[in-house]
Amino acid sequence: MHCSISNTLQCVALGTMDIEVRPPILDLLKETPEDLATEITHLDFPIFKAITPDELICCGWTKKDKAKLAPNVVKLTQRFNNVSFWVQDEILNAGGVKQCTAMVSHFIKVAKKLGDLNNYHSQFAIISALQSTPIYRLRNTWLGLSHKDHQHYTKMQDLFSDDNNRENLRAAVNTMKLPGIPYLGLFQTDLVYINVSHPHCGGQEAEQRQKYVNNILCMLAAYQQSDYSTLPQNVQLQSYLGKERYNETPRRLVEDDYYKLSLMLEPIIHSIPDSDSNKSVSLPHKFRSRNRSDSLPCTMSGSLGIHGSFLIFNLRMSGEKCCVQGPLRRKTIKKDGRIYPVAPYHRYWIQMWGKALVYYDPKSLTSRGLEREEFNSSPYKWQGITEPKMKLILNGAKDAQTQSIIFQLADPGSDTVYKFLAPSIFAGLNWIKHLRHALEGDIQTTPNHIMFGRSTLHT
Amino acid sequence: MSESYDFLFKFLVIGSAGTGKSCLLHHFIEGKFKAESNHTIGVEFGSKIINVGGKSVKLQIWDTAGQERFRSVTRSYYRGAAGALLVYDLTSRDSYNTLSNWLGDARTLASPNIMILTVGNKKDLEDERQVTFMEASRFSQENELMFLEASALTGENVEEAFLKCAKSILAKIETGGLCLAKRGGRTSWGNLGLRNAFLRRVMTQKS
Numbered sequence: 030m031h032c033s034i035s036n037t038l039q040c041v042a043l044g045t046m047d048i049e050v051r052p053p054i055l056d057l058l059k060e061t062p063e064d065l066a067t068e069i070t071h072l073d074f075p076i077f078k079a080i081t082p083d084e085l086i087c088c089g090w091t092k093k094d095k096a097k098l099a100p101n102v103v104k105l106t107q108r109f110n111n112v113s114f115w116v117q118d119e120i121l122n123a124g125g126v127k128q129c130t131a132m133v134s135h136f137i138k139v140a141k142k143l144g145d146l147n148n149y150h151s152q153f154a155i156i157s158a159l160q161s162t163p164i165y166r167l168r169n170t171w172l173g174l175s176h177k178d179h180q181h182y183t184k185m186q187d188l189f190s191d192d193n194n195r196e197n198l199r200a201a202v203n204t205m206k207l208p209g210i211p212y213l214g215l216f217q218t219d220l221v222y223i224n225v226s227h228p229h230c231g232g233q234e235a236e237q238r239q240k241y242v243n244n245i246l247c248m249l250a251a252y253q254q255s256d257y258s259t260l261p262q263n264v265q266l267q268s269y270l271g272k273e274r275y276n277e278t279p280r281r282l283v284e285d286d287y288y289k290l291s292l293m294l295e296p297i298i299h300s301i302p303d304s305d306s307n308k309s310v311s312l313p314h315k316f317r318s319r320n321r322s323d324s325l326p327c328t329m330s331g332s333l334g335i336h337g338s339f340l341i342f343n344l345r346m347s348g349e350k351c352c353v354q355g356p357l358r359r360k361t362i363k364k365d366g367r368i369y370p371v372a373p374y375h376r377y378w379i380q381m382w383g384k385a386l387v388y389y390d391p392k393s394l395t396s397r398g399l400e401r402e403e404f405n406s407s408p409y410k411w412q413g414i415t416e417p418k419m420k421l422i423l424n425g426a427k428d429a430q431t432q433s434i435i436f437q438l439a440d441p442g443s444d445t446v447y448k449f450l451a452p453s454i455f456a457g458l459n460w461i462k463h464l465r466h467a468l469e470g471d472i473q474t475t476p477n478h479i480m481f482g483r484s485t486l487h488t
Numbered sequence: 489m490s491e492s493y494d495f496l497f498k499f500l501v502i503g504s505a506g507t508g509k510s511c512l513l514h515h516f517i518e519g520k521f522k523a524e525s526n527h528t529i530g531v532e533f534g535s536k537i538i539n540v541g542g543k544s545v546k547l548q549i550w551d552t553a554g555q556e557r558f559r560s561v562t563r564s565y566y567r568g569a570a571g572a573l574l575v576y577d578l579t580s581r582d583s584y585n586t587l588s589n590w591l592g593d594a595r596t597l598a599s600p601n602i603m604i605l606t607v608g609n610k611k612d613l614e615d616e617r618q619v620t621f622m623e624a625s626r627f628s629q630e631n632e633l634m635f636l637e638a639s640a641l642t643g644e645n646v647e648e649a650f651l652k653c654a655k656s657i658l659a660k661i662e663t664g665g666l667c668l669a670k671r672g673g674r675t676s677w678g679n680l681g682l683r684n685a686f687l688r689r690v691m692t693q694k695s
Binding site: 088090091092093103106109110113114157160161162165186190191192194214217218219220221222225226280281407 | 510511534550551553554555556557558559563564565589592596
């Protein structure tokens with residue numbers, strides 16, 4: 030199960046868009062938000078209705094044998110996650126930024142309709158999918174949304190905000206009229222706290238506890254009296270929506286794959302779009318990866334923003350080691366086919382992790398220090414060196430000294446060449462050795478002043 | 489009702505179900521929840537003012553106990569958090585193994601400046617221990633986290649966990665490691681006057 034899902038997503042990530050491996054296809058955009066919301070509700074409600082007080086009183090879902098102690102609570106949670114994954118899946122596989130925007134807009138409408146049906150459960154599932162990292166960061170996708178969609182989305186976002194212990198959602202749920210499906214998580218948290226502060230031990234405490242628990246059970250029992258049977262049924266749509274895409278276990282893998290898909294749609298170029306800084310612009314994809322065998326994101330390049338430390342963490346988690354590091358100066362010789370004749374050198378602390386270079390920029394632009402402390406602790410950007418034709422070009426200058434402190438990395442795929450300057454012969458040789466190793470001997474020894482018709486030393 | 493404090497820190501408690509996150513919080517806030525007459529948990533639930541090195545800091549602690557299996561841990565939960573307690577149960581290997589997942593979430597969704605403290609809970613159940621101190625300590629070190637073992641039952645190290653985290657946030661602010669000028673920063677300021685005085689001090693120190 031583990032593997033097949035991961036593989037499926039990798040196929041999709043590969044750009045092969047393998048239709049066979051995806052659930053039955055239907056053009057979602059052609060289904061009206063009303064119909065989708067109605068059928069989602071038809072699927073949610075029976076599970077919600079089946080929850081028994083016993084499942085809730087003992088907080089069975091927090092225990093190891095939760096599937097036995099609280100089967101319907103577990104099922105409802107799975108429904109939530111399933112809807113949430115489905116939404117991300119559909120958006121990420123829509124086939125381009127424009128289509129993504131259309132899909133996001135469609136789901137905002139579905140969420141709104143779910144709100145009209147008082148189905149807070151799935152409405153929250155959709156909103157949390159839209160707020161998930163892979164979707165949230167798609168800046169260009171969000172930019173394309175209409176003002177109206179934005180307004181609706183913001184409203185719903187506020188409804189599910191965590192502020193003041195989900196004050197808004199609590200107020201909405203408390204005043205909602207039947208039929209309705211609340212977000213069960215609210216009650217689950219409350220029940221956990223009731224259990225903590227009034228442990229099940231009898232005596233006077235029992236009375237207090239009873240009062241609190243009964244209150245919650247009564248509320249839920251009332252909602253369970255809801256009747257959605259008057260809503261139209263669409264069997265075909267229901268079978269599509271009800272399809273179990275992901276069981277609970279590999280969700281981390283699923284999420285990682287979604288993140289990769291998201292990066293392919295809109296790669297990180299300047300910084301991660303953050304709610305606090307809306308300055309960044311995602312540029313068109315230039316480093317599209319063709320080599321998916323590598324599970325690390327180092328097949329592409331970009332700036333890191335807040336993801337810097339996460340990248341290192343990820344590299345570490347996947348068993349990578351930093352094999353060589355040190356201060357280097359780098360300048361652009363050629364980028365995307367354009368030659369930069371007078372580009373300045375920039376100082377970086379560079380680490381090589383497997384097949385990726387991680388760049389740390391200096392703390393101060395004026396300092397000349399070569400120590401690690403002179404550079405920032407979180408990465409600034411990274412560059413994959415697994416591009417199929419990535420080449421190491423050794424400088425062809427005459428004297429031995431120059432030869433070993435200068436080297437170039439060329440990516441003919443994007444027609445980009447960077448030149449590196451090591452601080453010492455020893456460091457230079459060390460870098461060349463490791464790069465040689467990483468690039469498996471794909472080394473070109475063409476002197477670069479012939480390549481670009483320029484003298485090479487700028488020290 | 490007005491209360492005064494110098495700093496306001498948003499704190500998160502994260503970790504798998506059954507690790508006793510709610511117990512830790514409950515112990516820390518001294519059973520405030522018990523006293524709530526309302527049937528739902530009050531809005532001020534989960535906050536406490538503590539004294540750190542002569543400054544009063546209001547900790548606003550957010551916890552999603554009971555909802556761990558929902559993938560609804562959204563950005564807003566992590567946004568603006570200054571600190572987080574990453575809780576596992578030292579008698580449950582599984583809960584320890586999921587730490588990296590939670591850490592991954594925190595690293596992606598929260599500010600890179602967030603101070604995270606790993607808490608091995610249920611220290612009182614020494615006989616059932618499945619995760620050694622050394623192992624968890626090494627994990628924490630490798631991931632640049634602080635680490636403590638605590639017991640929500642006996643109260644051992646509960647207060648310390650929150651204090652230690654708050655202390656290092658303050659230390660980071662004072663050494664200028666936390667950028668205060670950034671909009672939507674992780675640390676709110678309870679007292680504007682103090683903030684300005686502080687900023688002035690930071691600036692004079694720098695110049």
